[in-house]
């Protein structure tokens with residue numbers, strides 16, 4: 001079974017802390033699962049207080065942190081990978097970010113940018129722009 005970027009769990013991936021992080025991912029069997037693994041490493045590599053999930057934080061702030069964390073992890077994977085993603089993998093990245101946007105009530109057409117904290121809009125928008133924007137897919 002191939003892993004998915006959707007609904008990845010930064011906590012189970014060990015991204016809560018840069019020290020002693022434990023990365024849990026599916027076996028690397030193809031390009032997509034390679035990117036899934038890199039994405040999980042990306043959570044640990046790009047972890048900051050801005051992407052840390054903590055109790056007692058308002059839903060709006062959680063959405064901002066989750067979306068920024070997911071975008072940063074995917075960007076890190078794209079920047080770090082030794083091979084370019086194929087179309088299936090690009091679509092998986094887009095689908096994953098879309099899932100997070102929808103899960104937090106964001107506007108997919110706008111890339112969910114309204115969910116992101118003002119100081120991160122530029123960074124987030126540049127990452128979102130790296131996703132193929134013209135694709136659609138069948139949803140379950």
Ligand SMILES: [Zn+2]
Nearest residue numbers: 008039070073
């Ligand atoms: Zn993730």
